[in-house]
Amino acid sequence: MNSPTVLIIDDEPDIVELLEMTLQRMQVRTCSAATMSQALDKLGKQRFDLCLTDMRLPDGDGLTIVRHIQQHYPQTPVAMITAYGSLDTAISALKAGAFDFLTKPVDLQRLRELVSNALRLSLSTPEQKNVTQDEADPILGISPPIVQLRSQIAKLARSQAPLYISGESGSGKELVARRIHALGARAEQPFVPVNCGAIPSELMESEFFGHKRGSFTGAIADKPGLFQAASRGTLFLDEVADLPMAMQVKLLRAIQEKAVRPLGTQQEEAVDIRLLCATHKDLAAEVAAGRFRQDLFYRINVIELRVPPLRERREDIPLLTRHILARLAVRNEMPGSTVSPETLERLSNYRFPGNVRELENILERAFTLSEGQLIKTHDIHIAPCASSQDQQPSLTQIDSLEDYLDNIERTAITQALEETRWNKTAAAKRLGLTFRSLRYRLKKLGMED
Template identity: 40%
Template structure:
């Protein structure tokens, strides 16, 4: 199928000449005005545009900004008969892919469009690959095969699922796999990280709100639960949710209906709920931080996401997968790892699990100057690499009124260990204690 290209210029003879030049290689659309150009861009889903800088209706740069707001990935080449350095800089800063001067050199234009088309093809392939990654459990280890069997048995039921496991093990990927293999696959999959926002904001995002129900509620929001109707709602890190909101979630699960903030009407919803946590929920129940009745409601089916160190054999599939993903993203010629590098990967503990493996391969592909990633490119002994892939939701812990000092200390040490990838020297340094004291505390608190 030919790549679509849109040419926008208010001179009819230029439109005819460019269409004649390009129609053998491209599916060409033309417009002599901004309104029709924007309409064609949207209706035909075009992402390659030749745009005149000066149009009778106004500036081509203004139209370019509108088009890029609709599709930020679009490649737009600016044409002009008024070539100045200032115009070129303005166009590139505004998001133009290239700036070409009239009268147009046909050979230069054809080379430029060929390069732009390759860029679009690479992006399309990368997007497809990333979509495949989000929806596919990669691995043939016993634990992954076991998860696939469970998913196959429960995929078309409405049973709630609790996915537990360490950070970076792919809990959301398991949730997506359940959704995409189920009879709800064509309906929405909506995920929200319960640890990433304050309780009040999380409540309004989940349940929605009426216009004017609180300061800042300028328009009505139906909420993520209703947006997920007939589909799947994934509550990531539900163990971080506060008690009051837990009660509302419990009621929603029991009644299968929700009420917006500021409304008196209940709305029925049909939603499959999947939750995840990297916390020990039973310990949180003991501490009074998590409702026991909610735990039993969400834990109808429990799936444990295994740490990567327990399925090292899956590296043979995961490593090539990530190499292929990032060689496309960075236009690199890397096509594998050396035998020594794979041996080192297999002996590494991966405290950050699959997420850390992806970061390591991404960095190695980006920096490698060879077609095979070697030990040096892996850089597994670099503390910055090992400690540097935390997201913002993992940099805070919650302390509740009524917790004992021992419980707080245990929580802080557990957090520090996770935040430092289980490295005891780094953990001790971050806590300001000796490694010997840390070892004692780990033993005392059974960490």
């Protein structure tokens, strides 16, 4: 097998020499360019397994190179080299599609980790990628929101950028996080999920960062924390909005410094993780209310991925129902069950405030209690939807007025877009809105392309 080749784009000879020496010791071939025009010329003539580019170049900037590679060579990871403290630049690069970033002066251990991760991603074979993305995909569905979600996951798995996964309770945020990990360069390393709301506040620092023996009463041995457990892998912080303010400060430092300090020691330990965060709360609203630090939100929300609720993907309910019932049959070593057409219609018209998790609970109860192998409408304990003469829901059916109104608005906009073949100008006119107003609503409701 040929050695991988890395393109280094920098106009500082000392930096280029340092990168070349380090990579050559890793059995990696290098090629260098001092300007953007030289780099674009080399990219057009040769395939590279990784590109390292400085932000500032004599005839352009690294962001232009990142965008060019994303457009023309999307299978080539690209990492940005920025000046120390240039956080805004690094975040801009990640949002543009960069795999990761390094700061000057370059930390050689960090460089080696970045290169190893990028090359694992770049050198995986198309056959491996196809099997991973198709046959083993646990995210089921054929609806447009799920097709789009799969596409976004495949793209984001190729990055090391911190990712914020938003979505309602039960919509499958952890499943999405696991899928991103499985498709990424860290797939062979640990995936460590953490429910931030389930850890007592007095134990949080020890749980996250570890402790040394004797650091507090009951600390009878050294214990690694969750950051150390996820080293070289992925740390998934679920319900991150539940972190107390004091812990948010410590988490921000750990993310910025890529290091943690266990309780009972003054020494920091370097950690190499990819951070994924999720919550069912509106994190921007939590920031506005003063319950979540804005600087931490800025760091973990480099890229946001929205998981659609089940009511926005009703056409997936039959497929999900069959899959859940088949899994229940295997787990309980019992014959499989099916649902009657009337039951499936009842499920398809239900609002599912608890999303896929609620569907699973409904079907598990029906699977256990139904007589025979056909699940009927009375087995699922869901009230029929309102008749055409009475479309007004009772208050017991509305768990959140804002959510209910958003759903009505989303349905009306979707219908207008479908009727106008997704012509936004025509849809705005159909709804009696200005084009700008429609754009605002699409963004607010998470319906942008």
